[in-house]
Amino acid sequence: MPHPTQQSAQPLPARMAGVRLPGDSTVEHVTVDVPTPGPGQVLLAMKASSICGSDIRAIYREHLGHGAEAYQGVVAGHEPCGQVVAVGPGARRLEVGDRVVVYHIAGCGMCAECRRGYQVACHAPFRAAHGWQRDGGHAEYLLAEEATCIPLPDNLSYEDGALVSCGFGTAWEAIEKVSLSARDRLLVTGLGPVGLATAMLARSLGVTSIVGTDVSADRRAQALELGLVDEAVAPDAVDKTVDRVTGERAARSPSTARATPRPARARCATPARGAGARSSVRAAR
Numbered sequence: 001m002p003h004p005t006q007q008s009a010q011p012l013p014a015r016m017a018g019v020r021l022p023g024d025s026t027v028e029h030v031t032v033d034v035p036t037p038g039p040g041q042v043l044l045a046m047k048a049s050s051i052c053g054s055d056i057r058a059i060y061r062e063h064l065g066h067g068a069e070a071y072q073g074v075v076a077g078h079e080p081c082g083q084v085v086a087v088g089p090g091a092r093r094l095e096v097g098d099r100v101v102v103y104h105i106a107g108c109g110m111c112a113e114c115r116r117g118y119q120v121a122c123h124a125p126f127r128a129a130h131g132w133q134r135d136g137g138h139a140e141y142l143l144a145e146e147a148t149c150i151p152l153p154d155n156l157s158y159e160d161g162a163l164v165s166c167g168f169g170t171a172w173e174a175i176e177k178v179s180l181s182a183r184d185r186l187l188v189t190g191l192g193p194v195g196l197a198t199a200m201l202a203r204s205l206g207v208t209s210i211v212g213t214d215v216s217a218d219r220r221a222q223a224l225e226l227g228l229v230d231e232a233v234a235p236d237a238v239d240k241t242v243d244r245v246t247g248e249r250a251a252r253s254p255s256t257a258r259a260t261p262r263p264a265r266a267r268c269a270t271p272a273r274g275a276g277a278r279s280s281v282r283a284a285r
């Protein structure tokens with residue numbers, strides 16, 4: 001293994017504690033080697049590593065993923081945030097001490113999807129998500145590609161960073177897909193963490209009319225309490241509410257949405273695979 005070109009003054013341990021999820025609602029504590037960063041890689045001391053809905057759904061109880069989504073028995077945790085403690089040869093941007101969020105999927109970096117920033121859609125055989133196909137954040141240290149690390153602004157905590165890495169990133173992708181802007185009215189379907197993040201981001205983009213829906217009355221109440229939605233309705237009241245808010249009959253599904261002409265045009269996007277999200281976004285102009 002190549003030696004890191006830069007390492008923290010504090011000596012790093014040879015072994016570290018980590019967590020794997022073998023299934024059957026079991027958490028397996030393991031002790032593994034602390035990795036050494038290779039070319040273009042960095043070693044991070046983990047400061048926050050959150051648990052995603054997709055972890056619970058697809059690997060904690062039983063392993064549901066296939067192919068690119070299959071869990072490979074690695075250290076779990078795809079929402080890591082930490083501090084650089086060693087930099088591998090050829091790393092060009094990060095230095096020891098930098099605080100970073102980790103984008104959880106490393107693609108090939110060469111295909112059209114990777115080049116436009118959608119490593120989630122990379123089909124190269126060595127595409128790997130932390131916590132699924134390569135070691136994740138539920139350990140003391142994490143080996144990451146420098147290219148997948150995003151500097152964390154000083155005014156955000158490590159916990160903020162862990163939430164941003166997958167939850168808000170997933171929400172942002174949906175918002176980008178529908179090209180949301182302040183002139184839109186928005187329906188957020190599902191008011192869990194990703195749905196709330198969607199509403200929060202939409203608010204900051206200037207969207208003034210946001211309707212949320214969820215089967216859970218508690219989640220609807222929380223979304224209202226946080227001021228993230230203007231109305232929170234049960235699923236059976238969505239159609240009527242959307243008709244009232246848009247002033248016309250809006251589209252009901254992605255397929256009909258595309259065919260609906262302005263000004264009642266409504267569009268719908270669902271976050272990409274692997275994100276564990278149950279939320280979707282519909283915007284109307």
Ligand SMILES: [Zn+2]
Nearest residue numbers: 052166167275
């Ligand atoms: Zn996640």
Ligand SMILES: [Zn+2]
Nearest residue numbers: 108111114122
């Ligand atoms: Zn790729």
